């Protein structure tokens with residue numbers, strides 16, 4: 001049973017909205033584009049691993065928490081790609097969507113990646129990351145007075161990562177090996193060590209601690225293309241409004257959902273509060289009167305008197 005489903009992060013959504021609205025000639029465009037590409041690839045890799053679970057036989061009950069984000073009592077964070085809880089053991093997965101030749105030098109505690117072009121890059125050891133999460137989970141189990149074996153592993157979502165012999169014996173493998181490792185762990189821990197109620201309570205406790213981590217991105221708000229964008233034209237072309245329709249002068253599309261997408265872009269790129277003025281600016285509306293009428297149709301909560309009315313976006 002999936003208790004916490006994997007979702008696109010706010011940062012992912014913000015970058016998508018930004019790329020929709022930033023002119024491709026902007027000096028920072030390629031930076032944001034590359035950042036989005038990486039996040040997108042990472043997310044696709046995680047989904048690839050999620051799909052693998054569908055073909056793996058697991059004991060009942062079992063619980064999945066995907067992309068569990070926790071603030072620990074040191075004030076630092078744990079972002080765990082997957083936690084699997086079953087009555088025999090707990091598994092913590094770190095999912096990596098990296099390519100190249102991966103090597104580990106234990107004496108230097110140095111993890112490197114050599115790209116197809118032959119460039120050598122240092123990287124954070126993903127095994128350390130998953131071990132750190134495991135240590136935290138051990139503490140949580142102790143607090144809850146539960147004794148249950150824990151495993152951690154790094155799963156490579158793409159076959160284009162090549163592991164060097166230096167990583168032999170370490171819990172790092174390709175996604176296709178996941179089912180065999182799970183089978184081994186189940187063989188190793190045949191006994192149920194925690195009853196169903198306690199397991200569910202513990203999984204629910206983890207879920208209640210989940211707090212999506214906010215990552216600030218500096219946004220070039222003044223350089224964004226404003227207006228209600230045409231989805232068919234895709235080149236920053238905006239729709240015009242003539243009561244009661246939004247239409248594209250270029251391709252002729254009529255799109256009544258576009259204003260809701262624009263509101264979501266506003267939420268991601270500007271914030272959750274609108275005024276008549278900020279609405280006119282972002283939605284490129286000339287008339288405050290038209291803006292007032294449109295604002296009434298959106299899922300917003302109005303606050304304040306007429307002259308300084310604010311609207312809060314209702315999720």
Ligand SMILES: [Zn+2]
Nearest residue numbers: 230233248251
């Ligand atoms: Zn159009």
